[in-house]
Amino acid sequence: MEFSTVFLDVQEKDVRPMDEYNGYLDRLKQDIPNYYAEKGESRMTCPVCNASLSNMHPPGEEFTKNLITYVKCGSCSSVVAKEKFVLSNIQAFFTESESRKYWMTEIWSKTSEARIEKIYQPFVSWAQGRLLDYDFAEALSVAEFLPNQPGLLEGWKRVRSKDNLSAFASCVTTGTNLGESVTIHSIETNEKVDILMSVDGLNRFEDPARALSWAIEHLNPGGLFFFTTTLSTGIETLELGADSYNVLPPDRLFLPSYEGLQALAARAGFEVVEFSTPGMLDAALLRHAEKEGRKLSPTIQYFLNNRSVENDVKEFQSTLQKLRLSAFGRVLLHKKDCKKT
Amino acid sequence: MxxxxxxxxxxxxxxxxxxxxxxxxxxxxxxxxxxxxxxxxxxxxxxxxxxxxxxxxxxxxxxxxxxxxxxxxxxxxxxxxxxxxxxxxxxxxxxxxxxxxxxxxxxxxxxxxxxxxxxHRYHPGMQRAKKIIDKKSLGRVLWVRGLYGKSGGKNFASSWRNKKEVSGGGILLDQGIHMLDLFNFFCEPFNEVKAFTSDAYWQFELEDNAFVILKNPEGQNAMLHSSATFWKHRFQIDIGLEEGYLTVQGFLSKSGSYGRETLIIGRKQFEDETDAIGNPSEEIIYFDKDLSWxxxxxxxxxxxxxxxxxxxSTSAHALAAMEIVHKAYVDSSTKNIDSARQN
Missing domain, CATH: 3.40.50.720 (NAD(P)-binding Rossmann-like Domain)
Structure with missing residues (x-):
C-alpha cells in the first residue's frame, strides 16, 4: 500500500474563518436538538471494525458533544457516535437547517476560492495522477458523492466525460462549471460507474460499512473510489480527545482510524491502493487549542512552546504525514475484477 | 499451460x-x-x-x-x-x-x-515516472542524472564480479548499467559518451568509480556516477523536465539497504505564481511493495x-546499454593513457 506526502500552503483561516465558524457552531447548537434528538438503538459493535463496543478504550471512555455521544472503539480506535439516528432527519439537517444555510452563505462564500485552490484542485490532480496506473477507456463514467447529502443514492451525480478527465476536474472543484462534453444526472439505482469521488463526505454516513458496500456495488469491476476523510488517529484527535476540533457533530458522525478504515475497506471487498494523511493543519490546530487553554500532553506542550519556528513546525507536520498521523486522510480504493467473498 | x-x-x-x-x-x-x-x-x-x-x-x-x-x-x-x-x-x-x-x-x-x-525499469517509482513522462504533463525530458552505488559488501573482494576475466568490467558494468538502461528508458538514444573511471580504493584493476556524461541529438543530457565506494548504499535518479522534475530515490530491494523507494514530483513555479520561488511544494509518493520481479x-x-x-528489456535495449558502457570504457581508457603520458 502506497502513501504520499504533499505540502500545500493551507492555513486555518483558509477553511475556517474564526468569526464565521463560531457563528456556525452557535447555530449548530440550536439545530441539533431539532434534527438529532430522535435517537435509534445504541450501537453494540463498532461500525468500522465490527468489534464489540463494550470493549472501549480506555474502558468507559465516552463523551458528549452537542448532545451526540461518542465512544472510542477499543479495538480499532475509531471514534463513533454511540447511537444511531434517523436517516431522513440527517438528510433534512443537511438540506434545510439554519446552520447549513449559514455555512453555505457565510463560510463557503468566504472560503470557496481557497478551498478550491488548496483542497479540491490538489484532490483532482491526485486522482488524475493515480489514473495513469489504470487502463480506463477515454470515456470514463464518474460519480461524485455530494457532501450535503448523507449517503443516499440520489446524492450521487454522474459525469460522463468524453474528454478524458479535465471535465470532471472542473465538476468536482466547482460543482457547476462544466464543459460541453459533460452531462450530469442522478445515478440510477442499478447503475454502475468507473470512478467514485468524495471529498469529506464519508464522515457524514451513519453507517460507514453500508457506505462502502454501496460504493462497491455501484462501481464497475476494476473501478476506483477516491475519497478524503477525517481520521481519529490524527495527532490532533489523539491529543485532544473530546476537545478535538475534528470531532464535530453532526458533520462527522464517525471518525475512522487509519487501521480500522483499512479493515473496513477490505471487508467491503476493496483493495487499499493508497492511504495517505496529507493534512497541513494539525500543528496549527494544536497551537490553537493551547491558546484556548485546552489540555495537551506535556510533550506536545513542550514542542509548541520551544520548537515554534516555522521550519520546526513544517518538519513536525512533515513527520505526521510520513507516519500517517495527520487527521486528514486521502484514500484510493480499487474494486478488483471479482468481488471478494 | x-x-x-x-x-x-x-x-x-x-x-x-x-x-x-x-x-x-x-x-x-x-x-x-x-x-x-x-x-x-x-x-x-x-x-x-x-x-x-x-x-x-x-x-x-x-x-x-x-x-x-x-x-x-x-x-x-x-x-x-x-x-x-x-x-x-x-x-x-x-x-x-x-x-x-x-x-x-x-x-x-x-x-x-x-x-x-x-x-529496475519495473520498479514502482520508475513505472510511475515513466507514465508521467509519457503523459507529457510535465513536458519534455531535458536531462537525467543518476547516482547508484554501494559500499562493496560481504566478500566483495573475492566476488567473481571483481575478477576481470569473469565479469569483464567493474561497477559501471555491474550496477551502473541498470542506470544507463533507465536513461535509455526515459530519454531518446544517446550517441555521445564521455567518461572518467578510477580504481583508486579497491584496486581490482576494474573501475570502482565511473563518471559518465551522455548527449543525444535531441539535446538531452545525462550524467551518471556509479560507485563501489559510496559507503552508504544509494540510488537516486533525477529527471528534469520543461514543467517540473521527478526524482526516484531509495530502492526496494531484498536487503532494504537502499532505503524506502520514493518518487518526488515537483512542478516548476516562477515568481508570478508563488513567493516560494525555487522551492516548490512537492508530492512524495512512498512505495512499499516491489512487484518488479x-x-x-x-x-x-x-x-x-x-x-x-x-x-x-529486449536485446536492442541490452545493446544500447552495452554500447554506452563500451564507449565509456574506451573514452576513459584514452584519458587514462593521456594522463599517464603527462605524468
Whole structure:
C-alpha cells in the first residue's frame, strides 16, 4: 500500500474563518436538538471494525458533544457516535437547517476560492495522477458523492466525460462549471460507474460499512473510489480527545482510524491502493487549542512552546504525514475484477 | 499451460527467479543447474543438477541464465539454438561484442523469445515516472542524472564480479548499467559518451568509480556516477523536465539497504505564481511493495505463451546499454593513457 506526502500552503483561516465558524457552531447548537434528538438503538459493535463496543478504550471512555455521544472503539480506535439516528432527519439537517444555510452563505462564500485552490484542485490532480496506473477507456463514467447529502443514492451525480478527465476536474472543484462534453444526472439505482469521488463526505454516513458496500456495488469491476476523510488517529484527535476540533457533530458522525478504515475497506471487498494523511493543519490546530487553554500532553506542550519556528513546525507536520498521523486522510480504493467473498 | 523452466545458476538472481516462479501460475520450475554443492544443498522441491547441459533437455521450454557474466553469451546462444526461449540476466556478457554475437544468434532463431533482466525499469517509482513522462504533463525530458552505488559488501573482494576475466568490467558494468538502461528508458538514444573511471580504493584493476556524461541529438543530457565506494548504499535518479522534475530515490530491494523507494514530483513555479520561488511544494509518493520481479517475469511469460514479440528489456535495449558502457570504457581508457603520458 502506497502513501504520499504533499505540502500545500493551507492555513486555518483558509477553511475556517474564526468569526464565521463560531457563528456556525452557535447555530449548530440550536439545530441539533431539532434534527438529532430522535435517537435509534445504541450501537453494540463498532461500525468500522465490527468489534464489540463494550470493549472501549480506555474502558468507559465516552463523551458528549452537542448532545451526540461518542465512544472510542477499543479495538480499532475509531471514534463513533454511540447511537444511531434517523436517516431522513440527517438528510433534512443537511438540506434545510439554519446552520447549513449559514455555512453555505457565510463560510463557503468566504472560503470557496481557497478551498478550491488548496483542497479540491490538489484532490483532482491526485486522482488524475493515480489514473495513469489504470487502463480506463477515454470515456470514463464518474460519480461524485455530494457532501450535503448523507449517503443516499440520489446524492450521487454522474459525469460522463468524453474528454478524458479535465471535465470532471472542473465538476468536482466547482460543482457547476462544466464543459460541453459533460452531462450530469442522478445515478440510477442499478447503475454502475468507473470512478467514485468524495471529498469529506464519508464522515457524514451513519453507517460507514453500508457506505462502502454501496460504493462497491455501484462501481464497475476494476473501478476506483477516491475519497478524503477525517481520521481519529490524527495527532490532533489523539491529543485532544473530546476537545478535538475534528470531532464535530453532526458533520462527522464517525471518525475512522487509519487501521480500522483499512479493515473496513477490505471487508467491503476493496483493495487499499493508497492511504495517505496529507493534512497541513494539525500543528496549527494544536497551537490553537493551547491558546484556548485546552489540555495537551506535556510533550506536545513542550514542542509548541520551544520548537515554534516555522521550519520546526513544517518538519513536525512533515513527520505526521510520513507516519500517517495527520487527521486528514486521502484514500484510493480499487474494486478488483471479482468481488471478494 | 505454464512455461517449463530451467534455471542455470542458483546465486542471488537464481534464487529470486525460482521464488517468483513458485509464486506464479505462469511458470513451472523444472530444473535448477548449479555447480556449487553448498548452493545446491539449499534447494528442494525441484530437480537439481550440477550439469549445465541438462538445460537443453526436451522437457524445458525456457532457460533463465543466471550465471556470472562470462557464461551468459555462450549459454544464451546455445539455448536459443536448442529451441529454448531465454531470459538472461544483465549484463548481457562482458563486452559490446558479446551482445552483438547474441543478437546475431537471436536473428537466426526468430521464433524464440529473448529478454534481459533489466529489472529496475519495473520498479514502482520508475513505472510511475515513466507514465508521467509519457503523459507529457510535465513536458519534455531535458536531462537525467543518476547516482547508484554501494559500499562493496560481504566478500566483495573475492566476488567473481571483481575478477576481470569473469565479469569483464567493474561497477559501471555491474550496477551502473541498470542506470544507463533507465536513461535509455526515459530519454531518446544517446550517441555521445564521455567518461572518467578510477580504481583508486579497491584496486581490482576494474573501475570502482565511473563518471559518465551522455548527449543525444535531441539535446538531452545525462550524467551518471556509479560507485563501489559510496559507503552508504544509494540510488537516486533525477529527471528534469520543461514543467517540473521527478526524482526516484531509495530502492526496494531484498536487503532494504537502499532505503524506502520514493518518487518526488515537483512542478516548476516562477515568481508570478508563488513567493516560494525555487522551492516548490512537492508530492512524495512512498512505495512499499516491489512487484518488479513479478511484472518482468509475467511479461516474459506473456511473450512465450502468447507468441508476442518481446518489447521490454529486449536485446536492442541490452545493446544500447552495452554500447554506452563500451564507449565509456574506451573514452576513459584514452584519458587514462593521456594522463599517464603527462605524468
Amino acid at each position: 505454464p512455461v517449463k523452466c530451467a534455471i542455470l545458476g542458483f546465486g542471488y538472481m537464481g534464487e529470486i527467479r525460482l521464488r517468483e516462479m513458485r509464486e506464479s501460475e505462469l511458470f513451472e520450475p523444472v530444473l535448477v543447474c548449479e555447480p556449487d554443492p553448498e548452493k545446491r544443498a539449499k534447494l528442494s522441491g525441484v530437480e537439481i543438477s550440477d550439469d549445465p547441459e541438462q538445460i537443453f533437455r526436451n522437457d524445458i521450454d525456457a532457460v533463465f541464465v543466471c550465471t556470472p557474466n562470462d557464461k551468459i553469451p555462450d549459454f544464451t546462444c546455445r539455448a536459443l539454438k536448442a529451441g529454448k526461449h531465454v531470459f538472461a540476466e544483465k549484463p548481457p556478457g562482458r563486452s559490446y561484442q558479446d551482445i552483438k554475437d547474441i543478437i546475431a544468434v537471436e536473428e537466426e532463431c526468430s521464433d524464440r523469445k529473448l529478454m534481459f533482466g533489466f529489472n 513479478q511484472i518482468e517475469m509475467e511479461k516474459f511469460a506473456d511473450c512465450v505463451l502468447n507468441d508476442r514479440p518481446v518489447t521490454d
